[in-house]
Amino acid sequence: MTDLKHLPEGLALDPDAPDPDVPEIQHLPLDRWHRERGGRMVPFAGYHMPVQFEGIMAEHLWCREHAGLFDVSHMGQLVFTGDGIDVVAVARALEAVLPGDVTGLGQGRMRYSLLLNEGGGILDDLMVTRRSGDGSSGAGDEIYMVVNGATKYDDIGHLLEHLPDEVTINLQDEQALLALQGPEAVVALSRIVPGVEALTFMTAGAFNWGGHNLWISRSGYTGEDGFEISFPAEAAAAFADALTDQPEVKPIGLGARDSLRLEAGLPLYGHDLDPETTPVMADLGFAISKRRREAADFPGAERILAERADGPAVKRVGLLVDGRQPVREGAAVIDDDDGDVGRVTSGGFAPSVGQPIAMAYVPAALAQPGTRIRLAQRGKIHTGVVTAMPFVPHRYVRNGSK
Structure with a gap:
């Protein structure tokens, strides 16, 4: 040690x-x-x-x-x-x-x-x-x-x-x-x-x-x-x-x-999480306990609590990608009027789902499940839909479960 x-x-x-x-x-x-x-x-x-x-x-x-x-x-x-x-x-x-x-x-x-x-x-x-x-x-x-x-x-x-x-x-x-x-x-x-x-x-x-x-x-x-x-x-x-x-x-x-x-919807540090990302943006607000929220005594509390109250500008979401070709980290989320509006942070083919999936940060207005998304990767346009995570159900054994 x-x-x-x-x-x-x-x-x-x-x-x-x-x-x-x-x-x-x-x-x-x-x-x-x-x-x-x-x-x-x-x-x-x-x-x-x-x-x-x-x-x-x-x-x-x-x-x-x-x-x-x-x-x-x-x-x-x-x-x-x-x-x-x-x-x-x-x-x-x-x-x-x-x-x-x-x-x-x-x-x-x-x-x-x-x-x-x-x-x-x-x-x-x-x-x-x-x-x-x-x-x-x-x-x-x-x-x-x-x-x-x-x-x-x-x-x-x-x-x-x-x-x-x-x-x-x-x-x-x-x-x-x-x-x-x-x-x-x-x-x-x-x-x-x-x-x-x-x-x-x-x-x-x-x-x-x-x-x-x-x-x-x-x-x-x-x-x-x-x-x-x-x-x-x-x-x-x-x-x-x-x-x-x-x-x-x-x-x-x-x-x-x-x-x-x-597939489990779990973020990877250095890809889906970084020093510019807050817990609310990353959909990890559960990691901030009620007592700590009430005390507002943790680093960045003012910003994080404001994002909890008003909503973050961007949010981590899951994507089901159409077709068979995965989109990878770095692919852009695009809008016809505003150009690049978000980015894919993790992506690949999901064996248990049977199709490509991804995580991305998108503007709050696009974060609702069911929203259609356009993605640009290496000059090619892909489409997908925002979906709730996890992509496959968690199977943790909790108190009272088998």
């Missing part, structure tokens, strides 16, 4: 500065494991990562029907503790940069949130959880956060700048992180880690496998039921073997992860 409180200033506040001790493209703990199974490796977020194994279409459909294993060890796993202050004070400090209710999190409870700049723009989206420091049950004494891999050092710099000195940030760079997603994920995982079936969506707990401590949440970014599992990197290959020994599980690459999250 790397204590970031005392990192050299260059790394903490200038994450783009070269570090002679860190290779330009890093390797995941499972790098060899992926290659031995035919993973086609590509650079992504500073790491060599598998884009596909069997093929994107086949992997996508397998995950929708069975269970897919994703390596997301590139993500930043951060732990926040207090030096002379308790976990409630740590949570309160985090609320200076996040718009969610962190102090209200119970033990083993997690929440989607956003790291915001002073203007209310999104610096990253993330998951934050309250847990016990030793991984056992009992009173919570730390906050666990998972941030995007491509932005983790920027996030760390921003947090170091805005949190009080009493809050210590540790980057868990010795931990692997796997996501097991799909309707049969619980069947497969519970065979080797009994008890995980008791978790419900957005809850987490400590488990043990082969003498290794696991932190497992029932969460993910595919729209399917599933789990994210944090554990020591030294056990990564053995644990991945144990999972893929289950008949329901196959390894899945980045390509299918992207098409799955797109």
Whole structure:
């Protein structure tokens, strides 16, 4: 675990500065494991990562029907503790940069949130959880956060700048992180880690496998039921073997992860979210808790609350695209009178939908489901219709559901 409180200033506040001790493209703990199974490796977020194994279409459909294993060890796993202050004070400090209710999190409870700049723009989206420091049950004494891999050092710099000195940030760079997603994920995982079936969506707990401590949440970014599992990197290959020994599980690459999250209507940071985009524009207003809205004490509150009241000028929407040709990120939303009025931020063919889909930012007047849209890509005009998201129903297992 790397204590970031005392990192050299260059790394903490200038994450783009070269570090002679860190290779330009890093390797995941499972790098060899992926290659031995035919993973086609590509650079992504500073790491060599598998884009596909069997093929994107086949992997996508397998995950929708069975269970897919994703390596997301590139993500930043951060732990926040207090030096002379308790976990409630740590949570309160985090609320200076996040718009969610962190102090209200119970033990083993997690929440989607956003790291915001002073203007209310999104610096990253993330998951934050309250847990016990030793991984056992009992009173919570730390906050666990998972941030995007491509932005983790920027996030760390921003947090170091805005949190009080009493809050210590540790980057868990010795931990692997796997996501097991799909309707049969619980069947497969519970065979080797009994008890995980008791978790419900957005809850987490400590488990043990082969003498290794696991932190497992029932969460993910595919729209399917599933789990994210944090554990020591030294056990990564053995644990991945144990999972893929289950008949329901196959390894899945980045390509299918992207098409799955797109069908689920889930935004990807750096594409659908950026520092110029507010939570209201991105249709993520649910991430701002009622208490925080009433207090108006989060970054960019004045702008964000005004957008909630009056509506944003532009809004993220889903598009069903006519024909078979996908539209991709960067395609323009066009109007005969005004020219380019919006942009596509994610797009591709949706295997479970059977046609191309996309996300785009469009003027509020065009954001109503059913609105016909014209798109321009590489000199060719495409048409589509605004539709509600998700494109396929979420299948999370919540309290009281099966």
